[in-house]
Amino acid sequence: MRSACARERVDVNGESGLQTLFTTEWPVRVHAHEIIWEVDNAITAALHLGKLPPIRDRVGSMQSTSTSPTGRGQLAAYRMVALLHQYPTISQSSCSKTFAPTMDAQEAKEKGNAAFQHENYFEALEHYAEAMQSDPTNHIYPLNRSMANLKLKRWSEAEADATAALQLSPVTVKAYFRRSVARREQAKFEGARRDIQDYMDAGGDSKCADKELVKISAAESARTNESTAGLQNMAELSLASVADLNANLPGGFTLRPVNGKGLGAFASRPFRRGDLVLTDPPLYIVENPDNGGRIHQGKVITAVKRLSAADKQVFLSLMNVYADTGRFPNPILGIHDTNAFQVGGYDSALCIVASRFNHSCSPNARYSWHAASGRLRIYALRDIAVGGELLVSYISSRRVYGSVFRERQQRLSMSHGFTCSCATCTLPKKDRLSSDQRRKELTRIWESIPYYNPGQTADRLRAIVRAVRLLDEEGYAADADDFTIDAAGICACHSDWASVEYWAMKTYETRVAEFGEDSDRAAEVRSLSSDLRRHPDAGTQRKQTFLVRL
Numbered sequence: 001m002r003s004a005c006a007r008e009r010v011d012v013n014g015e016s017g018l019q020t021l022f023t024t025e026w027p028v029r030v031h032a033h034e035i036i037w038e039v040d041n042a043i044t045a046a047l048h049l050g051k052l053p054p055i056r057d058r059v060g061s062m063q064s065t066s067t068s069p070t071g072r073g074q075l076a077a078y079r080m081v082a083l084l085h086q087y088p089t090i091s092q093s094s095c096s097k098t099f100a101p102t103m104d105a106q107e108a109k110e111k112g113n114a115a116f117q118h119e120n121y122f123e124a125l126e127h128y129a130e131a132m133q134s135d136p137t138n139h140i141y142p143l144n145r146s147m148a149n150l151k152l153k154r155w156s157e158a159e160a161d162a163t164a165a166l167q168l169s170p171v172t173v174k175a176y177f178r179r180s181v182a183r184r185e186q187a188k189f190e191g192a193r194r195d196i197q198d199y200m201d202a203g204g205d206s207k208c209a210d211k212e213l214v215k216i217s218a219a220e221s222a223r224t225n226e227s228t229a230g231l232q233n234m235a236e237l238s239l240a241s242v243a244d245l246n247a248n249l250p251g252g253f254t255l256r257p258v259n260g261k262g263l264g265a266f267a268s269r270p271f272r273r274g275d276l277v278l279t280d281p282p283l284y285i286v287e288n289p290d291n292g293g294r295i296h297q298g299k300v301i302t303a304v305k306r307l308s309a310a311d312k313q314v315f316l317s318l319m320n321v322y323a324d325t326g327r328f329p330n331p332i333l334g335i336h337d338t339n340a341f342q343v344g345g346y347d348s349a350l351c352i353v354a355s356r357f358n359h360s361c362s363p364n365a366r367y368s369w370h371a372a373s374g375r376l377r378i379y380a381l382r383d384i385a386v387g388g389e390l391l392v393s394y395i396s397s398r399r400v401y402g403s404v405f406r407e408r409q410q411r412l413s414m415s416h417g418f419t420c421s422c423a424t425c426t427l428p429k430k431d432r433l434s435s436d437q438r439r440k441e442l443t444r445i446w447e448s449i450p451y452y453n454p455g456q457t458a459d460r461l462r463a464i465v466r467a468v469r470l471l472d473e474e475g476y477a478a479d480a481d482d483f484t485i486d487a488a489g490i491c492a493c494h495s496d497w498a499s500v501e502y503w504a505m506k507t508y509e510t511r512v513a514e515f516g517e518d519s520d521r522a523a524e525v526r527s528l529s530s531d532l533r534r535h536p537d538a539g540t541q542r543k544q545t546f547l548v549r550l
């Protein structure tokens with residue numbers, strides 16, 4: 001064990017304390033928590049002494065040269081670097097503020113504790129989040145929030161909070177324990193066991209540790225016996241939670257874990273192009289400011305707070321892709337942003353079941369808002385066999401089929417917070433380049449269409465045919481109507497009524513299959529052929545018959 005004398009030195013002078021820490025030959029039996037305790041202490045002292053910058057430099061250089069024979073000194077160094085990253089901009093004058101929790105934070109924590117005692121875990125989450133915002137240096141707030149998240153079975157959030165508590169204070173025994181539970185529930189057994197080891201190293205209760213290790217082993221063997229295909233990849237939800245979710249689905253598909261994407265929806269019956277897969281009433285709808293560029297945070301929070309307890313629970317079971325990023329300190333906003341659909345112009349709606357559908361850059365299904373019934377619908381864009389994943393596109397038509405791999409990756413990462421791993425984005429390089437070529441050509445055609453002069457109408461129609469074929473080759477089963485509607489219009493200018501009929505019918509069929517017969521989009525083109533006959537541009541060009549067809 002370390003001598004009391006060394007510990008005193010750490011207490012009074014962060015810098016020399018650290019020097020002691022990293023130049024001492026550590027006996028093998030020294031526990032990690034002791035080193036970490038020292039490191040934590042040294043940082044505190046350094047902050048008070050205003051000696052943070054020299055310590056930061058020193059740790060940087062010591063990281064790779066720790067003298068600990070057990071490797072634990074190195075672990076401590078890494079944790080220390082993590083800790084220092086929390087304070088990169090702290091000036092000497094702000095040190096005391098950093099370590100003196102504000103009244104607001106304390107008050108929020110107490111409100112959180114009161115809510116927790118009354119089993120209002122959801123409310124507790126919010127108070128702890130407020131406390132964390134007012135005082136991001138106090139490990140107790142994320143620690144408490146991790147417990148509230150455990151009660152709500154929000155395992156990945158509980159794990160993230162426990163990690164945050166440990167980054168702020170690496171000897172928080174409870175945080176190791178809570179993180180182990182959260183990891184066990186997510187089937188991260190190795191991490192869960194490591195946490196229990198750290199829990200014991202940090203002085204945790206050995207009986208509790210033993211019980212938890214038994215639970216980890218039981219969960220692991222239950223999982224090994226689990227025969228359902230795909231469950232091996234499950235990282236977000238426990239088996240029981242997935243079963244609960246499946247019990248409440250409308251039919252036609254089930255939810256299953258998909259590698260690296262959380263859950264996804266898989267067909268449990270065959271679908272034909274145009275079949276209605278789902279009609280989903282929103283939990284809530286909020287108006288977004290600035291034409292949908294940003295979410296209206298206050299309105300979202302109010303809408304969620306007004307939900308029934310059961311609906312709140314369902315809401316909280318949804319994915320929060322921002323949980324570990326700090327982009328949305330309030331998890332409500334992170335969940336909303338991950339899952340909400342833009343509907344009816346610039347509003348956003350949260351639909352529980354539809355939210356489980358993953359994105360593809362070559363989707364086989366599409367969501368559309370049916371304003372008359374106030375429901376979000378999902379239609380099959382292609383025939384889908386039993387077992388196929390139902391995939392929608394989260395970004396609008398031309399932005400998907402007209403964008404190459406890199407542009408789509410960037411767009412989805414910026415606007416939706418994830419790196420797309422759909423089948424198109426993970427094609428082997430050669431095939432991906434071909435896909436990029438097709439999408440570039442689609443953009444070129446789209447941009448060139450308005451510039452064909454009246455003498456080149458046959459070429460314009462041929463370009464439209466080429467575009468529809470490219471969509472098909474690309475496995476992109478939507479949006480042919482973007483092109484066919486133009487073909488109908490241009491044929492009307494030349495009074496080619498047979499062609500108008502043909503292209504108008506193609507456009508209508510697409511809209512019916514993709515949005516439903518009773519949709520506004522289908523209604524817009526239902527009488528396209530007769531509308532075009534009356535259109536002011538009809539017959540304005542030399543009469544001509546075109547035989548260009550798909």
Ligand SMILES: C[S@@+](CC[C@H](N)C(=O)[O-])C[C@H]1O[C@@H](n2cnc3c(N)ncnc32)[C@H](O)[C@@H]1O
Binds near residue numbers: 236318356358421422
């Ligand atoms: C609306 S949720 C979809 C359902 C989600 N998979 C679940 O488990 O609840 C959106 C999240 O799913 C994941 N996801 C969906 N499509 C994806 C894709 N093509 N590639 C990678 N992750 C995807 C991302 O984490 C994204 O933030």
